[in-house]
Amino acid sequence: MLTACEKLEVPSSEAEAEKSEEMVNKNAVKKFTFTVKGDFETATFTRGYLAADGQEMTDLWVFDYVAGVCVQKVHQTATDEDWGKPTLALSYGSHHVYFVASRGEGATVDEDGHTIIWTGPRDTFWKDYAVDVVSTSNGNRAVTLDRCVTKLRLTVNDEVPATCKSVVVTPGRWFYGWDYVNGVSVAQQQTERTVNVPASYVGTSGQLVVNIFGLSGSDEWVTDVSVQAKDGNGDVIGSATITGAPFKSNRATEYSGNLFGSAGGLDVSVSAAWESAKIGTW
Numbered sequence: 001m002l003t004a005c006e007k008l009e010v011p012s013s014e015a016e017a018e019k020s021e022e023m024v025n026k027n028a029v030k031k032f033t034f035t036v037k038g039d040f041e042t043a044t045f046t047r048g049y050l051a052a053d054g055q056e057m058t059d060l061w062v063f064d065y066v067a068g069v070c071v072q073k074v075h076q077t078a079t080d081e082d083w084g085k086p087t088l089a090l091s092y093g094s095h096h097v098y099f100v101a102s103r104g105e106g107a108t109v110d111e112d113g114h115t116i117i118w119t120g121p122r123d124t125f126w127k128d129y130a131v132d133v134v135s136t137s138n139g140n141r142a143v144t145l146d147r148c149v150t151k152l153r154l155t156v157n158d159e160v161p162a163t164c165k166s167v168v169v170t171p172g173r174w175f176y177g178w179d180y181v182n183g184v185s186v187a188q189q190q191t192e193r194t195v196n197v198p199a200s201y202v203g204t205s206g207q208l209v210v211n212i213f214g215l216s217g218s219d220e221w222v223t224d225v226s227v228q229a230k231d232g233n234g235d236v237i238g239s240a241t242i243t244g245a246p247f248k249s250n251r252a253t254e255y256s257g258n259l260f261g262s263a264g265g266l267d268v269s270v271s272a273a274w275e276s277a278k279i280g281t282w
Contacts, residue, residue, distance in 0.1 A: 176188075
């Protein structure tokens, strides 16, 4: 009963005591469970539910940075049991935990450049969450993410002819990536975005709607946009040009007008879940 498996060493000085405490804190960790929130629709599910405008996010990334270095990351998909409620073991000290929730396609993550670039951007949310971890820290945290995309919504007012097979939208500049550390849009490109037109829209007026998403910061910026309707051979059968269209995060810029006729006015507005937008014409 008096035999010990380890020898208990008592620090011989105050300096050694401080060093011993420092080593304990350096090696100590505390488990944190983050409940991700934002401009998401609510549901009565027990698991996480990250959906906006009726569309659920497909990916959630969590990056843990200490002194500017990524020390761990978590990638969740919508099928994970703990979807929307990631758990990380955080070491004692100061952390920046970066959250990115998205339903974009073709994501490429660059931890050295701290960016995520999508081939097809869609609704995306982000947060830089700073936390100081100590022994008394509450391990349950709610984190509210902010939308970091803009959206261009085009409504074709005139009748869609049977020869129309696609609508091609080409912004003068558009952003396909997000720097999750600095909170800025990256990967500027001038790329055609092609949307196929289902046969069910032939003969309709005001029902053909085209949406494209792009990454954006909160500062407004403008660009010109080319819109072309094409037939099955790729020949242009209708076109329009938007000059100086304004964009910013969390705002849908909505234009409507004639694509196959000779005239058409464009109005800029916003869906109810987004910030108010401006009015413009082409």
